[in-house]
Amino acid sequence: MSKPLLSVRNLTIDIPVGSGTLHAVRGIDFDLDRGETLCIVGESGSGKSLTSLAVMGLLGNNIRRSADQLEFDGTDLTTASPRTMRALRGGRMSMIFQEPMTSLNPAYTIGDQLVEALLLHKPVGRKAARARAVELLEKVGITAAESRLSQYPHQLSGGLRQRVMIAMALMCEPELIIADEPTTALDVTIQAQILRLLYDLGREMNMAMILITHDLGVVARVADKVAVMYAGELVETGPAAEVFNTPSHPYTRGLLRCIPLPGKTERGSELGTIPGIVPSLVGDVHGCAFRTRCPYAEAACQDTIPMHGDDSHEFRCIHADGKRHAEEEVPA
Amino acid sequence: MATTETNDPLLQEITGPTPAQMLRKRVFGHQGLLIGAGVLGVLLFVAIFAPLLAPHDPYAQSLMSRMEPPVFLGGSWEHPLGTDHLGRDYLSRLIYGARVSLMIGAIAALISGVIGTAMGVAAGYFGGRVDMVVTFLINVRLAMPVVLVALAVVAILGGSLQVVIVVLGLLLWDRFAVVMRASTLQVRGREYVAAARAIGASTPRVILSEIMPNIANNLIVVVTLEMAHAILLEAALSFLGLGVQPPTPSWGLMVSEGKNMMLFEPWMVLIPGAVLFLLVLAINLMGDGLRDVTAPENRS
Amino acid sequence: MSPETSAPVLELRNVTKTYRVKQGIFGKAKPLTAVNDVSLSLPRGEVLGLVGESGCGKSTLAKILLGLETPTSGQVLIDGKEILAQDRLSLARRIQPIFQDPYSSLNPRKSIFDIVSLPLRVHGVGDPQEWDRKVREILDIVGLPARVMNTYPSQMSGGQRQRVAIARALIMKPEIVICDEPTSALDVSVQSQILNLLGDLRREFGLTYLFISHDLAVVEHLATRVAVMYLGRIVEESDVAGLFDEAGHPYTQALLKSVLTPEPGLGVPDTQLGMAYPNPIAPPSGCQFHPRCPVATDHCKRVAPRPVETARGRVECHLFDPQSPMHDAKVA
Numbered sequence: 001m002s003k004p005l006l007s008v009r010n011l012t013i014d015i016p017v018g019s020g021t022l023h024a025v026r027g028i029d030f031d032l033d034r035g036e037t038l039c040i041v042g043e044s045g046s047g048k049s050l051t052s053l054a055v056m057g058l059l060g061n062n063i064r065r066s067a068d069q070l071e072f073d074g075t076d077l078t079t080a081s082p083r084t085m086r087a088l089r090g091g092r093m094s095m096i097f098q099e100p101m102t103s104l105n106p107a108y109t110i111g112d113q114l115v116e117a118l119l120l121h122k123p124v125g126r127k128a129a130r131a132r133a134v135e136l137l138e139k140v141g142i143t144a145a146e147s148r149l150s151q152y153p154h155q156l157s158g159g160l161r162q163r164v165m166i167a168m169a170l171m172c173e174p175e176l177i178i179a180d181e182p183t184t185a186l187d188v189t190i191q192a193q194i195l196r197l198l199y200d201l202g203r204e205m206n207m208a209m210i211l212i213t214h215d216l217g218v219v220a221r222v223a224d225k226v227a228v229m230y231a232g233e234l235v236e237t238g239p240a241a242e243v244f245n246t247p248s249h250p251y252t253r254g255l256l257r258c259i260p261l262p263g264k265t266e267r268g269s270e271l272g273t274i275p276g277i278v279p280s281l282v283g284d285v286h287g288c289a290f291r292t293r294c295p296y297a298e299a300a301c302q303d304t305i306p307m308h309g310d311d312s313h314e315f316r317c318i319h320a321d322g323k324r325h326a327e328e329e330v331p332a
Numbered sequence: 333m334a335t336t337e338t339n340d341p342l343l344q345e346i347t348g349p350t351p352a353q354m355l356r357k358r359v360f361g362h363q364g365l366l367i368g369a370g371v372l373g374v375l376l377f378v379a380i381f382a383p384l385l386a387p388h389d390p391y392a393q394s395l396m397s398r399m400e401p402p403v404f405l406g407g408s409w410e411h412p413l414g415t416d417h418l419g420r421d422y423l424s425r426l427i428y429g430a431r432v433s434l435m436i437g438a439i440a441a442l443i444s445g446v447i448g449t450a451m452g453v454a455a456g457y458f459g460g461r462v463d464m465v466v467t468f469l470i471n472v473r474l475a476m477p478v479v480l481v482a483l484a485v486v487a488i489l490g491g492s493l494q495v496v497i498v499v500l501g502l503l504l505w506d507r508f509a510v511v512m513r514a515s516t517l518q519v520r521g522r523e524y525v526a527a528a529r530a531i532g533a534s535t536p537r538v539i540l541s542e543i544m545p546n547i548a549n550n551l552i553v554v555v556t557l558e559m560a561h562a563i564l565l566e567a568a569l570s571f572l573g574l575g576v577q578p579p580t581p582s583w584g585l586m587v588s589e590g591k592n593m594m595l596f597e598p599w600m601v602l603i604p605g606a607v608l609f610l611l612v613l614a615i616n617l618m619g620d621g622l623r624d625v626t627a628p629e630n631r632s
Numbered sequence: 633m634s635p636e637t638s639a640p641v642l643e644l645r646n647v648t649k650t651y652r653v654k655q656g657i658f659g660k661a662k663p664l665t666a667v668n669d670v671s672l673s674l675p676r677g678e679v680l681g682l683v684g685e686s687g688c689g690k691s692t693l694a695k696i697l698l699g700l701e702t703p704t705s706g707q708v709l710i711d712g713k714e715i716l717a718q719d720r721l722s723l724a725r726r727i728q729p730i731f732q733d734p735y736s737s738l739n740p741r742k743s744i745f746d747i748v749s750l751p752l753r754v755h756g757v758g759d760p761q762e763w764d765r766k767v768r769e770i771l772d773i774v775g776l777p778a779r780v781m782n783t784y785p786s787q788m789s790g791g792q793r794q795r796v797a798i799a800r801a802l803i804m805k806p807e808i809v810i811c812d813e814p815t816s817a818l819d820v821s822v823q824s825q826i827l828n829l830l831g832d833l834r835r836e837f838g839l840t841y842l843f844i845s846h847d848l849a850v851v852e853h854l855a856t857r858v859a860v861m862y863l864g865r866i867v868e869e870s871d872v873a874g875l876f877d878e879a880g881h882p883y884t885q886a887l888l889k890s891v892l893t894p895e896p897g898l899g900v901p902d903t904q905l906g907m908a909y910p911n912p913i914a915p916p917s918g919c920q921f922h923p924r925c926p927v928a929t930d931h932c933k934r935v936a937p938r939p940v941e942t943a944r945g946r947v948e949c950h951l952f953d954p955q956s957p958m959h960d961a962k963v964a
Binding site for chain 3: 193195223241258262267
């Protein structure tokens with residue numbers, strides 16, 4: 001197998017807070033190949049957004065990032081100069097945020113912002129940049145693209161703005177796109193369209209994509225690989241089909257039982273729950289973070305937790321027979 | 333908070349600090365606020381206990397000891413800050429002057445605060461026509477030059493402490509109205525306001541118990557700003573001879589009286605000027621600090 | 633269901649709400665019909681799911697029911713009595729809201745006791761001792777310990793806050809609860825707890841819910857009847873099985889298609905909706921859904937469909953109207 005486009009080993013993010021250090025992300029590993037889509041799924045506070053910001057080098061100044069390896073196509077991001085990072089960001093890797101209204105500058109037209117995104121990174125003329133902007137707006141399904149260039153963000157609907165954001169992220173033909181909850185603020189009908197668009201474009205342009213989301217439905221439909229995060233750790237990673245069909249970590253199974261499945265869950269029946277709350281990650285954090293909410297927790301959960309499974313589908317749990325539980329609990 | 337092995341999932345979170353505890357922590361971690369409040373506290377103390385603290389009667393003239401220099405310029409400890417052109421003790425006048433400044437600042441801010449808050453909250457909450465009228469009144473008020481109008485009114489009615497207070501109180505409500513209107517608009521859309529209305533709470537109840545507590549922090553900040561504003565305006569009016577009338581000890585008046593001697597005895601201007609500067613700085617520091625420590629409360 | 637319990641506790645008759653929207657300072661005010669001739673009847677103990685995209689008027693409808701807005705025309709009846717004829721307090725005793733965002737629906741300056749006891753104080757029920765007793769009781773019912781009474785919303789998690797909001801809504805024992813996206817701001821694992829709680833409370837207190845949500849999987853799970861809203865109109869209304877198993881209106885079908893269930897390998901569906909939700913100030917002619925409808929014809933552009941009774945409810949589409957020339961096209 002060729003070298004992955006993005007390679008992350010032991011990524012750790014610490015945030016100093018008043019009462020100590022918040023260990024927001026603790027030692028996560030993943031690889032991403034060209035043309036591959038990785039979904040990082042987790043609930044609020046799981047560290048999924050911080051992880052993506054860490055890859056982009058966009059963490060705040062007071063946040064400490066460390067990693068044994070953080071490599072993008074041979075460039076070591078842990079030692080890259082701010083200048084190198086700026087050239088990479090928006091050029092070879094770009095980001096799509098959740099709220100398109102706040103990430104587009106309201107004072108400039110769509111055209112200005114799209115053109116600027118390209119001129120910053122590529123030695124092209126304004127005219128060529130405009131042509132590319134029109135081409136991409138059409139590609140993301142915006143009609144009358146030429147006339148949209150002179151419009152301001154507030155003149156567009158939420159779905160259109162998110163399409164513009166996607167077009168902007170694509171201006172420089174990036175090799176990696178990180179989308180942080182790109183459809184959470186949108187209606188379901190628009191969500192399906194935007195996801196389809198991202199999915200098709202990713203295939204077409206052979207882009208690698210990291211999709212950050214809390215929505216398991218989205219994950220199942222677009223991911224090649226899934227990484228489930230809980231309280232700053234990757235608890236389970238693997239190909240989407242395997243993770244969903246044989247969820248092996250108790251948290252993954254718990255999450256899947258929480259959502260009603262049309263046609264499968266009996267209407268009005270009791271849904272599965274995960275009682276309890278995410279533990280504080282300030283101070284000494286050890287063992288499995290999920291043990292306070294886990295039905296299978298034992299004393300050994302306070303110690304270091306081994307990884308189980310084969311190379312492609314791994315999970316972090318003291319119970320190596322997670323798959324067996326999966327078959328018992330999740331209706332096929 | 334350490335990670336504890338607990339079966340009660342609520343325990344950890346609800347032992348977190350209350351908003352009051354968090355506020356206290358932020359207040360005591362904010363230097364500007366502490367310095368401002370400290371200086372203001374001292375000045376307030378001095379103003380309240382002026383009769384006990386002043387070494388002399390601030391009105392007692394002594395033509396035998398006119399314009400004695402302060403002690404650091406070779407004067408005597410009898411008059412630590414010297415005497416003015418009528419031989420009155422400068423320190424005592426300064427101490428009594430604090431009363432005038434603080435009283436004018438506080439009462440003018442109170443009057444304009446009541447007017448402006450009522451208008452702003454009404455405009456923000458009811459919107460529509462009420463908002464149109466209030467916005468119009470704010471614009472009218474903003475189109476009037478405060479100093480000129482104050483000068484004209486005082487010139488007609490004659491200068492006195494009461495007139496200055498009332499004139500300033502009636503002129504300085506604009507910022508209250510603008511800020512309170514904007515804050516009310518913001519809070520009004522929150523769902524807890526809708527919830528209170530759906531519960532059946534009356535409009536006064538919604539405004540007083542749901543909206544006011546959530547815009548009070550902005551109100552306090554404007555109060556401090558307008559207090560400083562009023563104090564400076566009083567000093568300016570008094571300096572021009574249209575504010576507080578002699579022989580009342582006012583810092584603005586003292587600067588005015590000292591200006592004739594400024595070339596020979598610059599301390600006569602510098603001392604009241606410095607105290608005035610200190611007071612306004614302290615109030616502004618406190619206002620800034622209050623804004624900093626109260627603003628992030630609603631976020632989590 | 634026995635006949636006496638199926639009498640409508642809530643009935644809407646031709647309710648319309650029109651706002652006048654001004655564009656620019658000198659622009660002429662134009663009418664925006666947020667709720668357009670809506671008739672619904674909700675039997676006691678049922679859960680009516682109301683679905684539709686943002687801007688379709690479902691929140692305006694909720695506000696009208698809560699007495700926060702007055703309809704421009706039409707009638708809203710609770711237990712057969714017009715709500716406009718009732719005073720604020722007696723309406724509030726019968727119908728209460730639970731809002732979407734538990735971070736915005738609780739006054740941050742008030743303690744949990746103050747928040748939950750507000751209805752008792754506003755309605756002048758009992759004395760401080762009784763308030764204390766009743767608050768303890770309702771907190772217990774929604775699954776919160778009594779010691780939270782002296783804490784503040786900022787000290788609680790989203791799920792706990794939503795429980796507080798539910799306690800406040802239920803302390804006066806209303807008949808109808810308007811749930812406006814009650815779980816969409818919550819994490820998946822918390823969402824199922826709240827949904828279970830809402831289901832339990834309904835059974836325990838015989839509550840009737842109007843459940844507004846964009847999450848069709850959740851609606852299917854909880855609702856007994858479903859109404860689909862588009863541009864202020866109810867385009868389809870049916871019992872839950874009818875709607876989800878044999879959706880009639882093309883818009884309902886598109887909505888159902890866009891639900892992303894966590895089933896890997898299915899890919900992202902193509903909803904075949906044109907992308908833009910129409911501007912409600914200038915609604916399309918004829919059937920308002922025609923610009924986005926995959927099966928629209930010229931007839932749909934000209935003639936607005938009339939509501940047609942079906943075996944399970946009602947639908948507003950030419951395909952189902954035996955008197956429409958398009959009736960036969962359904963088969964194709």
